[in-house]
Amino acid sequence: MESLIVTVNRIQRACTVLGDHGGDTNLPTLWEALPSVVVVGGQSSGKSSVLESIVGRDFLPRGSGIVTRRPLVLQLHKTERGLQEYGEFLHLPKKKFTDFSMVRKEIQDETDRMTGKSKQISPVPIHLSIYSPNVVNLTLIDLPGLTKVAVEGQPESIVQDIESMVRSYVEKPNCIILAITPANQDIATSDAIKLSREVDPTGERTFGVLTKLDLMDKGTNAIDVLEGRAYPLQHPWVGIVNRSQADIKKNVDMIASRWKEREFFASSPDYGHLASKMGSEYLAKVLSKHLESVIRARLPGITSLINKSIEELEAELSHLGRSVAVDAGAQLYTILELCRAFDRIFKEHLDGGRPGGDRIYGVFDHQLPAALRKLPFDRHLSLQNIRKVVSEADGYQPHLIAPEQGYRRLIDGALNYFRGPAEASVDAVHFLLKELVRRSIAETQELKRFPTLQAEIAAAASEALERFREDSKKTTLRMVDMESSYLTVDFFRKLPQEVEKGGNPTSSSVDRYAESHFRRIGSNVYSYVGMVSDTLRNTIPKAVVYCQVREAKHSLLDHFYIQLGKKEGKQLAQLLDEDPALMERRQQCVKRLELYKSARDEIDSVLWAR
Numbered sequence: 001m002e003s004l005i006v007t008v009n010r011i012q013r014a015c016t017v018l019g020d021h022g023g024d025t026n027l028p029t030l031w032e033a034l035p036s037v038v039v040v041g042g043q044s045s046g047k048s049s050v051l052e053s054i055v056g057r058d059f060l061p062r063g064s065g066i067v068t069r070r071p072l073v074l075q076l077h078k079t080e081r082g083l084q085e086y087g088e089f090l091h092l093p094k095k096k097f098t099d100f101s102m103v104r105k106e107i108q109d110e111t112d113r114m115t116g117k118s119k120q121i122s123p124v125p126i127h128l129s130i131y132s133p134n135v136v137n138l139t140l141i142d143l144p145g146l147t148k149v150a151v152e153g154q155p156e157s158i159v160q161d162i163e164s165m166v167r168s169y170v171e172k173p174n175c176i177i178l179a180i181t182p183a184n185q186d187i188a189t190s191d192a193i194k195l196s197r198e199v200d201p202t203g204e205r206t207f208g209v210l211t212k213l214d215l216m217d218k219g220t221n222a223i224d225v226l227e228g229r230a231y232p233l234q235h236p237w238v239g240i241v242n243r244s245q246a247d248i249k250k251n252v253d254m255i256a257s258r259w260k261e262r263e264f265f266a267s268s269p270d271y272g273h274l275a276s277k278m279g280s281e282y283l284a285k286v287l288s289k290h291l292e293s294v295i296r297a298r299l300p301g302i303t304s305l306i307n308k309s310i311e312e313l314e315a316e317l318s319h320l321g322r323s324v325a326v327d328a329g330a331q332l333y334t335i336l337e338l339c340r341a342f343d344r345i346f347k348e349h350l351d352g353g354r355p356g357g358d359r360i361y362g363v364f365d366h367q368l369p370a371a372l373r374k375l376p377f378d379r380h381l382s383l384q385n386i387r388k389v390v391s392e393a394d395g396y397q398p399h400l401i402a403p404e405q406g407y408r409r410l411i412d413g414a415l416n417y418f419r420g421p422a423e424a425s426v427d428a429v430h431f432l433l434k435e436l437v438r439r440s441i442a443e444t445q446e447l448k449r450f451p452t453l454q455a456e457i458a459a460a461a462s463e464a465l466e467r468f469r470e471d472s473k474k475t476t477l478r479m480v481d482m483e484s485s486y487l488t489v490d491f492f493r494k495l496p497q498e499v500e501k502g503g504n505p506t507s508s509s510v511d512r513y514a515e516s517h518f519r520r521i522g523s524n525v526y527s528y529v530g531m532v533s534d535t536l537r538n539t540i541p542k543a544v545v546y547c548q549v550r551e552a553k554h555s556l557l558d559h560f561y562i563q564l565g566k567k568e569g570k571q572l573a574q575l576l577d578e579d580p581a582l583m584e585r586r587q588q589c590v591k592r593l594e595l596y597k598s599a600r601d602e603i604d605s606v607l608w609a610r
């Protein structure tokens with residue numbers, strides 16, 4: 001099952017490539033779920049020395065102040081005996097570093113690339129893989145040393161920033177803490193132990209490491225700690241002797257120093273009985289074994305987390321919609337598809353399936369007849385007005401039999417009233433159509449992402465509806481005008497001839513004649529106008545539907561399509577300018593989904609290989 005650490009290593013690298021370093025993004029994180037060994041300790045406690053002796057190589061930057069300013073994810077891969085050792089950085093794939101002093105330089109340079117020369121810290125990890133026959137499979141994360149004071153050139157906040165970064169790692173329940181404490185200091189004040197006690201009070205995730213055992217005052221020893229009495233942890237404490245500053249200066253190599261360390265324990269009167277469980281080689285083996293077992297235990301949990309996150313991300317992506325095409329042809333296609341989606345919904349509103357179209361019928365069935373009924377014909381055809389109009393039409397010679405001109409003027413005047421309801425019907429339908437356009441845009445889910453295109457479609461539709469309204473008005477008014485331009489002759493021919501009956505006994509016979517004569521004229525005109533009203537009640541809706549509703553259904557966006565065809569790539573792109581926050585979010589989700597899918601493949605492949 002050695003391959004489990006290798007698998008997790010690969011997933012860890014994918015996390016860094018795809019921008020998952022845990023932390024505060026509102027995306028699901030895999031990084032945080034992966035078990036790892038994190039090295040913590042105060043400045044100069046010997047962290048770098050421990051890492052180097054586990055690896056058996058000099059490769060970490062040295063210097064004063066805070067040298068480690070980005071997390072270093074150190075992945076150790078055991079290779080066959082006899083093969084050459086080399087290091088490889090994730091940010092420089094395919095470049096093999098066989099000279100480990102160049103590894104040190106690259107760590108320094110890469111740290112500066114991210115943080116500048118400002119000596120700030122950054123949470124973005126550097127990934128270094130070391131392939132060597134002298135290592136065990138293990139992943140260690142080196143973090144900046146906990147410090148109490150900022151040095152020159154560093155902001156005051158750095159003390160707190162480092163603590164927060166270290167804390168963010170050690171807080172994770174999947175983190176194995178390698179707490180480094182120098183034996184020549186008071187252990188009660190050890191930063192590493194203090195922090196690990198806080199986040200892991202039962203000590204099940206903490207490995208205590210005591211460095212600098214060789215530097216303890218003569219006559220003192222750390223047996224109480226190493227045997228687990230002074231500071232009990234679930235795992236046994238491991239004592240270490242690294243190279244001293246003098247050894248480093250003398251260029252004592254790591255292999256020699258490992259040998260020296262072995263010697264120290266084997267020959268020590270204090271620690272001789274613990275010799276087989278001390279030293280950096282032993283530490284590496286224990287950690288590797290422990291990491292394996294933690295990974296094995298966590299694998300089912302990680303797998304279900306991966307599956308759940310894939311589902312969530314896929315759901316979110318389908319909600320966010322596909323990303324926008326980049327070339328003009330595809331953009332035009334997308335815009336046309338979006339327009340069609342809108343058009344489909346608009347038609348559903350008119351044809352039924354969605355509400356709204358029925359209100360147009362309401363205009364014809366209710367509003368128009370009511371408006372026609374309310375026209376003021378009674379006033380227009382009052383005796384007084386009839387007399388006035390007829391007399392005026394007659395001029396100096398009153399009519400002899402029937403007042404032809406009088407009739408015409410009265411009818412003309414009455415028909416003129418029909419213009420009002422005709423125009424009102426056109427306007428009422430216009431506003432209903434406008435409202436349906438507004439609703440259809442709002443209901444077109446696909447358009448939601450594109451506020452600019454939405455506005456353009458609204459403007460184009462509104463402009464088209466305006467045109468239809470003008471045309472409809474012309475047509476309906478023309479129908480009214482047509483009624484007055486040629487009267488139905490038959491109607492008048494069929495009128496019964498005047499026969500005088502009854503009348504008012506108190507008025508003179510001339511008056512009586514005149515009054516009933518005018519009354520009859522009024523009633524004739526009234527029934528003619530009634531006949532026209534019936535006709536218009538049927539023909540106005542036909543004209544309105546023909547000019548407005550039918551046009552809206554068939555050619556609402558025709559002009560817009562013609563304009564679209566003339567647009568250049570840049571203008572098309574402008575129509576599709578999505579909300580930038582949305583674009584960003586989609587990109588993040590796509591990357592994270594890629595990570596989870598590759599992690600799933602990695603895990604599947606080890607499970608199948610078992």
Ligand SMILES: Nc1nc2c(ncn2[C@@H]2O[C@H](COP(=O)(O)OP(=O)(O)OP(=O)(O)O)[C@@H](O)[C@H]2O)c(=O)[nH]1
Nearest residue numbers: 043044045046047048049145212241242243244245
């Ligand atoms: N004699 C002796 N010296 C040690 C031991 N461990 C570390 N040192 C020395 O202590 C100094 C600090 O060690 P580092 O390994 O650089 O400590 P660090 O925790 O990585 O330090 P920073 O990265 O600066 O926080 C170096 O000069 C080491 O040679 C040890 O076990 N014995």
